[in-house]
Amino acid sequence: MLFDFANVLVFTALGLGFVGVNLLIGKLLRPSNPQERKLSTYECGEPASGSAWVNFNIRFYLVALIFIIFEVEIAFIFPVAAVFRRWIENGQGLFAFVEIMIFVGILFLGLIYAWAKGDLEWVKKVRV
Amino acid sequence: MDASVILFYVISVLLVLSSLMVVFLRNVVHCALALVVALFLIAILFVMLHAPMVGVLQVLVYAGAIMVLFLFVIMFLNPTASEPRRKLWWGFGSAAALLLAASLAALLSNGEAPADPVTATETFGSPETLAKSLFTDFVLPFEITSVLLLVAIIGAVVLAKREP
Amino acid sequence: MQAYIDQLIRDGYFAGMPKEVVYAVAMVLAAFIVLSVFVAPLAGVTSWLERRVWARMQSRVGPNRVGPQGILQWLADGIKNLLKEDLIPSAADAKLFSLAPYVVFVGFLCAFVVIPFGSQLIVADLNIGILYILAVTSLVVVGILMAGWSSNNKWSLLGGMRSAAQIVSYEIPAGLSILTIVFLAGTMSMQGIIKAQGWAPWDWFLFNNPFTFAAFFLYFTAALAEGNRTPFDIPEAESELVAGYVTEYSGMRFLFFFFAEWGNLYVIGAVATTLFLGGWQVPPVTSDPILLGVLQFVVFFLKAYLWVFIAMWVRATLPRVRVDQLMALCWKYMVPLSFLCLLGTICWMLVFPKGNQIFSVAMFVLGLLIVAYFFKRVVFQIRHARPELYFKPHI
Numbered sequence: 001m002l003f004d005f006a007n008v009l010v011f012t013a014l015g016l017g018f019v020g021v022n023l024l025i026g027k028l029l030r031p032s033n034p035q036e037r038k039l040s041t042y043e044c045g046e047p048a049s050g051s052a053w054v055n056f057n058i059r060f061y062l063v064a065l066i067f068i069i070f071e072v073e074i075a076f077i078f079p080v081a082a083v084f085r086r087w088i089e090n091g092q093g094l095f096a097f098v099e100i101m102i103f104v105g106i107l108f109l110g111l112i113y114a115w116a117k118g119d120l121e122w123v124k125k126v127r128v
Numbered sequence: 129m130d131a132s133v134i135l136f137y138v139i140s141v142l143l144v145l146s147s148l149m150v151v152f153l154r155n156v157v158h159c160a161l162a163l164v165v166a167l168f169l170i171a172i173l174f175v176m177l178h179a180p181m182v183g184v185l186q187v188l189v190y191a192g193a194i195m196v197l198f199l200f201v202i203m204f205l206n207p208t209a210s211e212p213r214r215k216l217w218w219g220f221g222s223a224a225a226l227l228l229a230a231s232l233a234a235l236l237s238n239g240e241a242p243a244d245p246v247t248a249t250e251t252f253g254s255p256e257t258l259a260k261s262l263f264t265d266f267v268l269p270f271e272i273t274s275v276l277l278l279v280a281i282i283g284a285v286v287l288a289k290r291e292p
Numbered sequence: 293m294q295a296y297i298d299q300l301i302r303d304g305y306f307a308g309m310p311k312e313v314v315y316a317v318a319m320v321l322a323a324f325i326v327l328s329v330f331v332a333p334l335a336g337v338t339s340w341l342e343r344r345v346w347a348r349m350q351s352r353v354g355p356n357r358v359g360p361q362g363i364l365q366w367l368a369d370g371i372k373n374l375l376k377e378d379l380i381p382s383a384a385d386a387k388l389f390s391l392a393p394y395v396v397f398v399g400f401l402c403a404f405v406v407i408p409f410g411s412q413l414i415v416a417d418l419n420i421g422i423l424y425i426l427a428v429t430s431l432v433v434v435g436i437l438m439a440g441w442s443s444n445n446k447w448s449l450l451g452g453m454r455s456a457a458q459i460v461s462y463e464i465p466a467g468l469s470i471l472t473i474v475f476l477a478g479t480m481s482m483q484g485i486i487k488a489q490g491w492a493p494w495d496w497f498l499f500n501n502p503f504t505f506a507a508f509f510l511y512f513t514a515a516l517a518e519g520n521r522t523p524f525d526i527p528e529a530e531s532e533l534v535a536g537y538v539t540e541y542s543g544m545r546f547l548f549f550f551f552a553e554w555g556n557l558y559v560i561g562a563v564a565t566t567l568f569l570g571g572w573q574v575p576p577v578t579s580d581p582i583l584l585g586v587l588q589f590v591v592f593f594l595k596a597y598l599w600v601f602i603a604m605w606v607r608a609t610l611p612r613v614r615v616d617q618l619m620a621l622c623w624k625y626m627v628p629l630s631f632l633c634l635l636g637t638i639c640w641m642l643v644f645p646k647g648n649q650i651f652s653v654a655m656f657v658l659g660l661l662i663v664a665y666f667f668k669r670v671v672f673q674i675r676h677a678r679p680e681l682y683f684k685p686h687i
Contacts, residue, residue, distance in 0.1 A: 010323045060203075082474055086478060
């Protein structure tokens, strides 16, 4: 099994190497003639006004939070899914089914809550 | 020496280096990305301990999901200038690190030779073993986890409501 | 692969060499072959074919000058990009800016470790294969956020953030649809999932029950969104964001983002084929292992490439959705629906532990009818357009 995963490491190394070698070949071949204008930030031809590193909208944060919660849920169900068929064959299917239903059901409540509170809306209504 | 033991030491050295980068780099985004590297290396260690499931979940949940959240938070708060180091935090951090080091030293010096870093049985961390223990010994914690996640969703929604 | 090398070692091919060295050489060789013989030409040819296909759908000709029918266009593009100046904006975070293409490229390339091209033709059949694909593709998000943030450009940052939010959101329906199949197959290994199906269409998981039929479309839609493809390409919506997170990139670094995008298209098709369409399963027509291997490879490749073609078709057909529609579609429709598919499949498994053959055949016939009706409409449309533009491939 370690052999299988070693392939992943080799692919990672080769991927890094492939990009690196290509960029290196490019570096030897391509012109390099930097000018102040050329290196300025592109803002549709206007001179760039200020840095882009400004405070960003909180809604991205909320999406990421809800995403993590469901991702963790998926991560929990994955090992269970792989053995569910065997449990059915052993006659324990109903028990496992109830377990999964409870687990998924409770989390689905969370989605409904976030939905009801309007946090799945991308465009927020402005409260006056 | 076995190839996997050499790999273990190489990865451990890289892991310590990237962890130090998380602590010492001045730009917060750089720190977060060093953390991605560290988490990825930890995933490799998990795989070497014959727990590929945990290793892949480590990449999926931590390096993939939680890091996106971290980066979003960093970009939301956007610390433009790197903060000056605060003396008080520095003190707390050093104290905690010393305590940890002392307890580790105590653990390691109790006479027993440290176990081989890369030995575990083949079935130890397989998905089947994991699922079996989730559904037999740890059914209640498994279900309670879902409640915990539900509380997390509600917490997130409530926190987001407090925006001005 | 390990078993094969062990066999060679036992036969005395590598006498006197340590086992580790043989393994390492074999692994590097395998990875190199996959990358240079398969992935790179595939991504290149896909980029050319996509432009040709769009051109035809828009009554244009498309690139047809380099090589026969322009098939070598991708090489010309590669060389051109190699010779282009590589600009790093002075306001950018130079280190992260130059590192981002590496992360994106590795995240996509690693998926090829577990893609099964045939019963013997796989680099490594990990026992957690499908979960592994989910994990490595989620690393692409980190690369995109790096690119977007480090450019220090408003378009880039906005594109990167949108892209990340979109990819992570659509990972939920994609993950749940994949879970549906893991429940059915009882394994996470890619080969195991294929072996749980048969060569006949009614043995595919696609037609196993109505819920998997729906899960397939949910998966394909979510995967298109994860790959930043039209109609979900708002991260690089040129009408509002210039080029999204690649705005400041030029030359080779720019190319690598698109290399990953086009290669990723094939990964999407391959995963869909493995999970729902029976993978490399072929009818037992021959017992010659080499001929069988070639047949399996061709079948798998064509099935997967069909979905690449459909993605091109979709891109040429549908307009881009708005960002709020995108998020609403994911969280309000696709996530609940994929939950429903998951629970429905579990119930189906409880009711029919062995599956229901009659129902599968009925589903298959229904699917054929849908496709037939669709093609009837297509032919009708073509008849009423200007057909001379469609049926002259050699312009």
